[in-house]
Amino acid sequence: MAALAGAQRAHIDAVMQVAGVGVHAPQAQAHDALIRASWQRCVHQHRLDPTRMQEAVILPDARLREHQDQMEAFLHIARHGLEALYQQVAGLGYVVLLTDARGVTVDFLGDLVVEPSLRRAGLYLGADWSEHHAGTCGVGTCIATGEALTVHLADHFDATHIPLTCTAAPVYNPSGELSAVLDISALTSPDPKASQHLALQLVKLHARQVENAQFLHRFRHDWVLRLAQAPQFLDVHPDYLLALDAGGRLIGHNRGAQLLLEKLPALAGAPLLGQPLDHLLDARPADLGRFMAHRPADQRAVMLAGGRQLLFMLASPPPAAAITPRPAPPAPPLPAPLAALSGGDARLDRQIERAARLANSPVSLLITGETGSGKEYFAKALHAASERRARPFIAVNCAAIPEGLIESELFGHLPGSFTGAGNRGKRGLIQAADGGTLFLDEIGDMALGLQARLLRVLAEREVLPIGAARPVPVNIRVIAATHAPLEQRVREGRFRDDLYYRLNGAHFALPPLRERSDLGAMLDRMLAAVDNQPAVRLAPAARALLLAHRWPGNLRELRNALDYARSVCSGGLIEPHDLPDALHAAPLAADGRSLPPAAAQLLQQLRGAHWNVAALARQLGCARMTLYRRMARWGIRSPNAVDAEPTPNTH
Numbered sequence: 001m002a003a004l005a006g007a008q009r010a011h012i013d014a015v016m017q018v019a020g021v022g023v024h025a026p027q028a029q030a031h032d033a034l035i036r037a038s039w040q041r042c043v044h045q046h047r048l049d050p051t052r053m054q055e056a057v058i059l060p061d062a063r064l065r066e067h068q069d070q071m072e073a074f075l076h077i078a079r080h081g082l083e084a085l086y087q088q089v090a091g092l093g094y095v096v097l098l099t100d101a102r103g104v105t106v107d108f109l110g111d112l113v114v115e116p117s118l119r120r121a122g123l124y125l126g127a128d129w130s131e132h133h134a135g136t137c138g139v140g141t142c143i144a145t146g147e148a149l150t151v152h153l154a155d156h157f158d159a160t161h162i163p164l165t166c167t168a169a170p171v172y173n174p175s176g177e178l179s180a181v182l183d184i185s186a187l188t189s190p191d192p193k194a195s196q197h198l199a200l201q202l203v204k205l206h207a208r209q210v211e212n213a214q215f216l217h218r219f220r221h222d223w224v225l226r227l228a229q230a231p232q233f234l235d236v237h238p239d240y241l242l243a244l245d246a247g248g249r250l251i252g253h254n255r256g257a258q259l260l261l262e263k264l265p266a267l268a269g270a271p272l273l274g275q276p277l278d279h280l281l282d283a284r285p286a287d288l289g290r291f292m293a294h295r296p297a298d299q300r301a302v303m304l305a306g307g308r309q310l311l312f313m314l315a316s317p318p319p320a321a322a323i324t325p326r327p328a329p330p331a332p333p334l335p336a337p338l339a340a341l342s343g344g345d346a347r348l349d350r351q352i353e354r355a356a357r358l359a360n361s362p363v364s365l366l367i368t369g370e371t372g373s374g375k376e377y378f379a380k381a382l383h384a385a386s387e388r389r390a391r392p393f394i395a396v397n398c399a400a401i402p403e404g405l406i407e408s409e410l411f412g413h414l415p416g417s418f419t420g421a422g423n424r425g426k427r428g429l430i431q432a433a434d435g436g437t438l439f440l441d442e443i444g445d446m447a448l449g450l451q452a453r454l455l456r457v458l459a460e461r462e463v464l465p466i467g468a469a470r471p472v473p474v475n476i477r478v479i480a481a482t483h484a485p486l487e488q489r490v491r492e493g494r495f496r497d498d499l500y501y502r503l504n505g506a507h508f509a510l511p512p513l514r515e516r517s518d519l520g521a522m523l524d525r526m527l528a529a530v531d532n533q534p535a536v537r538l539a540p541a542a543r544a545l546l547l548a549h550r551w552p553g554n555l556r557e558l559r560n561a562l563d564y565a566r567s568v569c570s571g572g573l574i575e576p577h578d579l580p581d582a583l584h585a586a587p588l589a590a591d592g593r594s595l596p597p598a599a600a601q602l603l604q605q606l607r608g609a610h611w612n613v614a615a616l617a618r619q620l621g622c623a624r625m626t627l628y629r630r631m632a633r634w635g636i637r638s639p640n641a642v643d644a645e646p647t648p649n650t651h
Helices: 001-020 033-045 061-069 073-092 112-121 138-145 193-219 255-261 285-291 346-357 375-384 404-409 449-462 485-489 497-503 521-526 539-549 554-568 597-608 611-622 623-635
Strands: 094-100 104-109 149-152 165-172 178-186 222-229 240-244 250-253 301-302 310-316 365-368 394-398 436-442 477-482 506-509
Touching: 001 033, 033 138, 061 073, 061 104, 073 094, 073 104, 073 178, 073 193, 138 149, 138 165, 138 178, 165 193, 165 255, 178 240, 193 240, 193 255, 193 365, 222 285, 240 255, 250 255, 285 310, 285 365, 346 375, 346 506, 365 375, 375 436, 375 477, 404 449, 436 497, 449 497, 485 497, 521 539, 539 554, 539 597, 597 611, 597 623, 611 623
Parallel strands: 365 477, 365 506, 394 436, 436 477
Antiparallel strands: 094 104, 094 178, 149 165, 165 178, 222 240, 222 310, 240 250, 301 310
């Protein structure tokens, strides 16, 4: 025990040094960079205290069932893989854990003889191994980095965990999103981290098998393409999996295929899903018959698009389907209220398309975005596109109602139920939304006590007015919105995690206006004739100022600026002097110089393209080097180094 206590003190000193000095702290050089970066996140981002050793967080059964229910089908698919892995490692003292993407252990295989010790260590069903709860650990750091890794002994952030060794690998779904984490952990192990190398390879292998099993189950009714670098292993252990719809477009991929295809120069950062087959491989849907199982594997060679790599492919058609692919049916048109939000920005359009699919879903929705980014407009459009459109849309600003009144406003009250309640009582806003949509704006500012009552409303679909003995059933669709980082507030104890997960049935993140590529189209639409006001035009210099402005107030600031300019302009033409003073601060280049209008317009276009120079060049129909030369001439530099090409010589 004394030796362990000494090791814990030394470990805490090392973590504190990294927190203060940074990742190059001398005392922590025995740990790799990934571990030191995680320690930094734990202290500075998650606000964890390395001196405060904490017991493992084990969720109660009801909460655990909620996490399990959300991935029931996946658990059924993964179970065989977990059992196969456990058979190989049980004799070495390991347990097998499967967590969801939030880090909660939803399946577990281990020696029940040592169950009490496993539970105390958190190697148990229901344990929360997210990095913001447990600090640096196999599961949490795997989620944070997306990489398979081993967190061994003193690699752990919390000194409570330094006897443990944990090896984890991510499991991705066919859309490229994290589905789960597969982990093997042991209460004790040899000191050298190299002793876990084989464990890491074993976990990565089984994670890939689970991932592929999930893929093949999901796309069992579609075309599935198995690809490998060697024909000998094509049928038994493919490197890459692709799924195609009837029209020959990509509808799914495993992680290996995602990493391979994202490097294709022709795609240049474009989304993989929806790409036609001939953009990915040197093959067309009509050619798939020659890649089927009746031909020898070594005769099923195919080139990666661009002719850079030779692969071997096995094509499996849908059951009882014709080999010749049929065109996919056209996607249903977007409901008009949602379509009206689209200006051509790809990032926002993806959110709108998702919203259309969820318009009539019973799940609660969470909309996040900066102040003024259009969260309420988005919520109103969702309501107007749904079957609830004829019922009320009730908006509640949780930050604007005084704390002493919000409970009465939300839940209502009976006559005389509290001092000042009066003799008539009041129907609350939740009841007023019955049959329709309740929009809770700035939900992050709601008091903790009210959060518990709101959770009951969401869980039971009933509301208890102040002073009432029996609850009243309500039929509502809840949409919440906030500009605040709710996950951070959950970690800080300022927002209930159970309410957060209940509200976050689907998450829509609205991009800020400065990152949207459709600002020009929005200007034209907002300046068109409306409400008996004639259309107005923009002088080129005024348009350049509007395009270059960063819009910290987003859509709200833009509308106010245009309303002002429309009111003061002459002859239906907005000149620069008609715009608010805030827009006359010229945008700056990297060296602090003011930019001319043409440069300002290029700056806005680069922001809208997320600084993807290649994509913007294709959009504008010019060479990429032309854009680099313009950027160099005006001193415009990418803030995120997405394009790492050297600055071209302009002389």
